[in-house]
Amino acid sequence: MGEQTVTGPDATPSPEADAAPAPQSAPAGPASAGMTADGRQPAPADVAGAGMTADAVPGAPAGGAPAGPADRTTDITAGPGGVMTDEVGVVTGELTLRTEHADGRVTLRVQYKDADEWYAVTGGSAPLADPAALDTVHTIAVGLLNRPEG
Numbered sequence: 001m002g003e004q005t006v007t008g009p010d011a012t013p014s015p016e017a018d019a020a021p022a023p024q025s026a027p028a029g030p031a032s033a034g035m036t037a038d039g040r041q042p043a044p045a046d047v048a049g050a051g052m053t054a055d056a057v058p059g060a061p062a063g064g065a066p067a068g069p070a071d072r073t074t075d076i077t078a079g080p081g082g083v084m085t086d087e088v089g090v091v092t093g094e095l096t097l098r099t100e101h102a103d104g105r106v107t108l109r110v111q112y113k114d115a116d117e118w119y120a121v122t123g124g125s126a127p128l129a130d131p132a133a134l135d136t137v138h139t140i141a142v143g144l145l146n147r148p149e150g
Contacts, residue, residue: 070100070101070102070131070134071098071099071100071101072098072099072134072135072138073096073097073098073099074096074097074138074142074146075094075095075096075097075113076094076095076096076097076110076142076145076146076148077093077094077095077146077147077148078091078092078093078095078145078147079145079147079150080147080150083095083110083121083145084121084122084123085110085119085120085121085122086119086120086121086122087119087120088119091110091112091119093112093113094112094113095110095111095112095113095145096110096111096112096113096114097109097110097138097141097142097145097146098110098111098118099134099137099138099141101128101131101134104127104128104129105125105126105127105128106125106126106127106128106134106137107120107124107125108120108121108124108125108141109121109124110145121145124141
């Protein structure tokens, strides 16, 4: 098949026929949906008009260090012996467990569910050079401390 000429109503070539197509520009704003082609997280992006940035992490409740991108939290139920903490001894019942990674260390903290104060889990701090292992450490901690059936 050959090229076709675009003509106007009087069978003369239309001005658009000779015009080159307009270059298409990239859409404004973030160009990813939370990941890149190589699997790495993109940098946080401003979300215009939303009053926040994408991938922002809200601060932790008062009484503890602010939550960061390398923190994980899960609601748990302590077993019959509770969870021993450095600050107040044993805590029992409905708790929230937070696994934090900072400065090459992982630290476990608990709080009574919906309370303000966070307590360091006794013996719950260790070196962790690779932040990618944080999810695994958190999963193991939840498995050890969450005992809803006793």
